[in-house]
Amino acid sequence: MNSDFHIKSEIRILGIDDSALLNKNVMIVGTVFRGGSWIDGVLRSEITKDGLDATDIISNMIKKSKHYGQIRVVMLDGITYGGFNVVDIEKLHRETGIPVIVVMRSYPDFEKIKSALEYFSDGKERWTIITRAGKIEKIAGGKGRNPIYIQKAGIGLESLKKIIQLTSIRSNIPEPLRVAHLIATGIILGESRGKA
Template sequence: MNNIKFRKIKKEIRILGIDDGPFDFRKDKKTVIIGVMFRGGSFMDGVMKRESDVDGMDITRTIIDMLKKTRHKDLRIVMLDGITYAGFNIVNIREIFKETHIPVIVVVRKFPDFERIRNALKHLDDFEERWKVIEIAGKPKKVKVESIDGRKGFVYIQKCGINLSDAKAIVKISTTRGLIPEPIRLAHIIASGIVSGESRGNA
């Protein structure tokens, strides 16, 4: 699969940021998945809502469904807050790009502890299948970010369907009010607010 080439990355590039809501492992079978349509890091102009199985295998199809059914046909990027949703429901970023031709950028604040994740996955029957999906995403790359008020920090990204320099540029453009891109920062706030009644924490 060839990467999508961006001749010019606009400041208001349309991005769908996706995050999941909080849930209780002991009783919840599903959790909410929120997609926030954003123009760069400037403003939100749409919200999508789905559900996904806790520790299931349906999150990739859920995201593909969101991308195929959105009314925003000029969507250029899907941005994920990590690749594990609803516990260990793991996103196959290669499959998303293959089916939708929309590049995927995964963003996390800290470098993942892959050894801890691997050990946790061993408790599940389909451990090998889930671990392969994690390996598909590749090694996270460090990206320097800066908010509009001058705060500086780093995030780590994985990507599919886009070259690294373009992915870094889009992450920087969309990071404005915090040290995480606005599309996933707002997706986190909305998802936690829907489930808990009030938003909590950061993406």
């Protein structure tokens, strides 16, 4: 069900990003935001580098959080975490009951992804999860900045666009994801790096 709903300015959003791939366990960080204005909480967990546990671990991290009842949208920075640990966004939406928005800075290179997956014994399964995430749409970034690419589960396009506009305050990337990235890289590398 892709529903559009009324967006309050203080809608609770969980943005999730991963840290640098320094060892087998990869830290993921979630930031709970009220709209794009302020942070209400930080969640953390660990997934396996190139594993297939990201969906279940993210789902459990959300459901065990004291913020669970208030989170209205989950934002992911792409659908692969910790290398090629693919998130099944339909399953994540189903298990948590929360709509999922995938945000990407550029259109994925599917040929490159497909060739990389040939090195995995379960590459076909991972590819199925990637294709099941649905159509990739190009939408305007916040405040008229560079466009971003999105996929979605459980939310209509109009609601999604309103949420992106509301939360993209300092860049074309929504604040919940931008801050999750800063925290994750800062903790692992000693200082935040990369595009945020």
